Amino acid sequence: MVIHKKQILNENKRKCGIYLITKPLNKKYVRGSSVDFLKQNYNILPLAGHFFDYKHTPEKIFKLRYNYSVKFSSFKLVNYKFFKRNYSDFSKVQPVKTYENADTQKLQILNENKNKSGIYQWKNIETGKTYVGSATNLSNRFYIYYSVLSIKKILKKSKSRILSAILKYGYSQFNLEILEYCDSKIATKREQYYINLLKPEYNILQQAGSRLGSIHTIEARAKMTGRKRSEETRAQMSKTKLGLQAGEKHPMFGKLHSKETLAKMSKSKIGEKNPMFNKKHSDEIKQKIRKTKNISIEVLNIKTGEIKIYSSGKEASISLCCSPSTIVKYTKNGKLFNGIYKLRKI
Known part of the structure; x- marks a missing residue:
């Protein structure tokens, strides 16, 4: 046979x-x-x-x-080729988990690594090249790898050997290894250890957790320098943010800061920490502030029908012999001040 x-x-x-x-x-x-x-x-x-x-x-x-040149004429095999593997530091690491096929084991990879931080390694089965990375949440990181749309968006902005290789060879040509699970605080340190040990070919940066070794192109630097958004773009961004954080969507909707939190917020802006420390507003800015704060008050005498308009609440309070807070109170509740004066903001 x-x-x-x-x-x-x-x-x-x-x-x-x-x-x-x-x-x-x-x-x-x-x-x-x-x-x-x-x-x-x-x-x-x-x-x-x-x-x-x-x-x-x-x-x-x-x-x-x-x-070695072994010839078997019945099998027609001459000059055998060896496995394309990286033998240098291959056997130095014993992974915690190994997924032989990143394509068929996708769901298993995502489910088994939820809310776990650690170091992972992608390995190209065909070329033997590897990539070492770390993540505080491995499952979230793998979701990005498994999103072709996300990969393409990232590649438009910057270069990535591992993402380019995944698109080129496909997930079935990669296996994924979890080198170790570790605390998120030391993940970057452990990633650097494995980069130094394994010398992965797909890693562009040789220092974990930084852009060391990565250089922006002249075109990219030109785009970043002096870039200004148009008024239309700003208006659209403002509209988007308002839509995302309006009403019930706002993270503080129906909530109040505790006294401790308010004290911390106040303390964080005292002295040199205050953004206006040793600075003064220009006359133009002062004028704008006055316009926004000084709201005109209309006072109607219901007995005589006489109407007086004051340029500010303070001016109205002096005329009516009361405090500014009283003016604010009666403009809000709509009641008559001293039984004869109707106050409203204009």
Whole structure:
């Protein structure tokens, strides 16, 4: 019975085991083992001594690659290719979790990492290249990776090797590893440890949690310098914010700050912390403030029908021999002051 190459590859996808290749005439054979038994993209690796949990050094692989030439005419296999893997620091890390197929295991990845912080690693099955990252909420971060729309938006603004690779190869060509779960406070520190150890090829920045090594283009810098929004854009932004935080949508709707919170807010603006510390308003700004605060008051004498208009509540209070707070009170409740004066704002 003749066994074809395609059949061998298809029947042994993602299987771990021991294999034996023989030549029928003199029964010569070469044996070996593999973690990923046979890959669709690779030829068979007939190499004695390649055992489970053992990885050859790069120097050993170089010698084997050029010294071994095994020929079996019945199988038509000549000059075998080796697995495309990164052997440098591959075996130094034992992941907490491994998801062999990022496509078919999508829901499992999202559900098992809800509200967990830690370090993760994307690994390209075909090229062996990796990316190391960290997140305070892994599930939320993975949602971004699984959103093609989000990826495209990010790539329009900046470069990302891992996101470009995901679009190019597809999720099925990546496996995802959780290197460790850790406290969110030390996530960046642990990410830096793995970047230094594994030297991932997809990581553009070599320092975790920063833009060190990333340089804005001249065009980007020109856009950021002296950029001003048009009045239409500002009006639209204002309208959007009002819609998002109006009425019940406002985060403080139906709530009141506690006395402790108010005291903290007041303390945060005392002395040098105040934005107006050692500053003075210009005459123009003072005039604008006066216009917004000074509301005219109309006073109607219901007995005589006489109407007087005062430029401010203070001026009205002096004329009626009362306090400014009394003027505010009677303009709000609509009652008659001293039984004869009707007050209203104009």
